[in-house]
Amino acid sequence: NLGRVPKLTGSGDGSKSTTVSVIVPARNEASVLGKTLESLLAQEGVAMELIVVDDHSTDGTERIVSRYLRSGVVYVLPPRTPEGWMGKTWACHVGYLNSRGDWLVFLDADVRLKDRRLLQNALDAASSEGLDALSLIPRLSTRTLASKVMLPALLMLMYLLAPPSKSNDPRERLAFFFGAFIAVRREAYESVGGHAAVRGELLDDKALGELLKSKGRRTALLDASDRYEAEFAGGxxxxxxxxxxxxxxxxxxxxxxxxxxxxxxxxxxxxxxxxxxxxxxxxxxxxxxxxxxxxxxxxxxxxxxxxxxxxxxxxxxxxxxxxxxxxxxxxxxxxxxxxxxxxxxxxxxxxxxxxxxxxxxxxxxxxxxxxxxx
Structure with a gap:
């Protein structure tokens, strides 16, 4: 029930004194990555470095990223995934190792930011509420018949297993994070061990959120479904x-x-x-x-x-x-x-x-x- 999840507001003027590292792990996402990067490069009000970690794609992902190198996008090809790691957690970790920002934003490769102030507003919300981490709920875009059929039932299942409203309750262990957009203060990320601490998790977004919350860090889940969207594709x-x-x-x-x-x-x-x-x-x-x-x-x-x-x-x-x-x-x-x-x-x-x-x-x-x- 998104009605019980606060919406991300558009308040705040932003501050370019706070730097944000946007880390995009990508594995065979060439068909959608270009639009993601364009929406990120159009962001305003933040000092941003944009890092794409190519998780050994075979579909021409490197070629897509190369078009944006002159715009400041950083391309990283990590070593092969070590024993005990998931491919995505390893890519996120390598992205962190190559970053410099005060804030880390882990973004899926198939998202599109429709609001040019989304990153700025997210950081403003975190600053005004004293948060160490926050995740934003997207609008899920369906392209296939199977996705249109499956989406309502899957969301009902997900909200039943992990009610989003509980994520904002400090008394609850649950931290409902959407992997499409997770922002973490660098100091907080490092203090809990980052993705290295959840390296073997299939649901790394949920695991990272609950780890931060269990260590006393302030987290929040906000509804930004009118501000950005993520692909929900597949058969x-x-x-x-x-x-x-x-x-x-x-x-x-x-x-x-x-x-x-x-x-x-x-x-x-x-x-x-x-x-x-x-x-x-x-x-x-x-x-x-x-x-x-x-x-x-x-x-x-x-x-x-x-x-x-x-x-x-x-x-x-x-x-x-x-x-x-x-x-x-x-x-x-x-x-x-x-x-x-x-x-x-x-x-x-x-x-x-x-x-x-x-x-x-x-x-x-x-x-x-x-x-x-x-």
Missing amino acids: LRDHFGGLIRLFTQYALDEASRNGRPVGRLSKYLAGGLVFLGGPTALPLMAVVLASHPVTVGLCLSPILASLVAQAVYLRRIGERAVYALAAPVAHLVILSALIRVTAWTVRGKARVEWHGRKYAADLRRGGIRLEADR
């Missing part, structure tokens, strides 16, 4: 892979805490079967029980409520509400991923693929390692 297979990463990380967290990775996942599975599988099957039950109108109404009301909620969200982000009719497909994709990872916890091993890299996760001891890099 059903891509979204299925993202869910595998999500649930695998939850299993790894459980294994690290109490050696029982199946604990939390089994609860999620039970809930998923009720709240996702149930609405998918209810229309069939209604057909079977068609001679009882009251029963038919009871069977259909939950799925109708779910469809209406997803239709409203689709309209809110400028998409056609008709895509909500495919919600059962999204529910089945989520359930399938949850069932697969839950089954993996029984045997204690998982296989995760991310940006062309394959990782093996030990769900009993909580470790993860790189298996293949292509």
Whole structure:
């Protein structure tokens, strides 16, 4: 529920005495990186250095960045990912090592800043509130049919597992960070160990936010969905892979805490079967029980409520509400991923693929390692 998350305001005049290092880790993002860099170079009111860390792309990412070198963009090609690191955490770490700013802003390679004062306003908000870190919620842009179908269900799942409003509550452990935009005061980042401290995390944004918060650092989550957007692309297979990463990380967290990775996942599975599988099957039950109108109404009301909620969200982000009719497909994709990872916890091993890299996760001891890099 974004209504309970404060919006980033446009107040403040900015200060060029504060320097910001914008670090953009990129792996095979050549098709979108150019627009990201152009929107960053158009920013006003901040003293900025812009660093692109090419995570060994094979799609011409270096060629795209080379067009902007005269504009001051710094291109960095890191050494190969060391043992124990995720590709993205390593790229972010290398970007930090090559930076000089008082603030570090980690930005995904597929974002577009629509407001030329976004960086300035973000730093002003951090300064006025005495923050050590903040993350901004974007508008998610969908280009594929699968993304339009999956987005409402995935956001509902994400907000259920990690309610954004809790991120701004200092009494809560949760720090809901969007990886698309994370700004951290350099001193705070270094004091907690930076990305080196979350090197093996599949959900590094969440892990970094919770690490900062656990060390007493002030963090905030703000809604900037009217100021910048991030790509939410890919087919059903891509979204299925993202869910595998999500649930695998939850299993790894459980294994690290109490050696029982199946604990939390089994609860999620039970809930998923009720709240996702149930609405998918209810229309069939209604057909079977068609001679009882009251029963038919009871069977259909939950799925109708779910469809209406997803239709409203689709309209809110400028998409056609008709895509909500495919919600059962999204529910089945989520359930399938949850069932697969839950089954993996029984045997204690998982296989995760991310940006062309394959990782093996030990769900009993909580470790993860790189298996293949292509």
